[in-house]
Amino acid sequence: MLHGIDLEVKPGEVVAIIGPSGSGKTTLLRCINLLEQPEAGTIKVGDIIIDTTRPFSQQKGLIRQLRQHVGFVFQSFNLFPHRTVLENIIEGPVIVKGEPKAEATALAR
Known part of the structure; x- marks a missing residue:
């Protein structure tokens, strides 16, 4: 609590x-x-x-x-093991929101 x-x-x-x-x-x-x-x-x-x-x-x-x-990412929680941290972070904005990969990457950095 x-x-x-x-x-x-x-x-x-x-x-x-x-x-x-x-x-x-x-x-x-x-x-x-x-x-x-x-x-x-x-x-x-x-x-x-x-x-x-x-x-x-x-x-x-x-x-x-x-x-x-x-957004937040928990250590070792539902991350794709074959992807980098950056690739895991941009997954949602690119796939769900349709953001261009370059924009999502710039924002994630």
């Missing part, structure tokens, strides 16, 4: 979340992407604001938009 978390990541900033097993790293990431539903607070990514005081069922469009802007 997480309490009192405030996190701000500036555009272009890279953040590593480190800590001992069981400290809430995965839970935090899952809450940011709403794979787990936080019980209180807000999540803001760019202009997208998810407010836990409103039912998540009424925010499906916003949640979809948020998920298109937030």
Whole structure:
């Protein structure tokens, strides 16, 4: 369970979340992407604001938009073993969103 978390990541900033097993790293990431539903607070990514005081069922469009802007890769989790880290990261934008490979690669770097 997480309490009192405030996190701000500036555009272009890279953040590593480190800590001992069981400290809430995965839970935090899952809450940011709403794979787990936080019980209180807000999540803001760019202009997208998810407010836990409103039912998540009424925010499906916003949640979809948020998920298109937030991504994370867990070490050794469902990665293609025959591809590089970069190839794994650009897979979604290229295949699902149809982004040109060069653009996805530039953004991933």
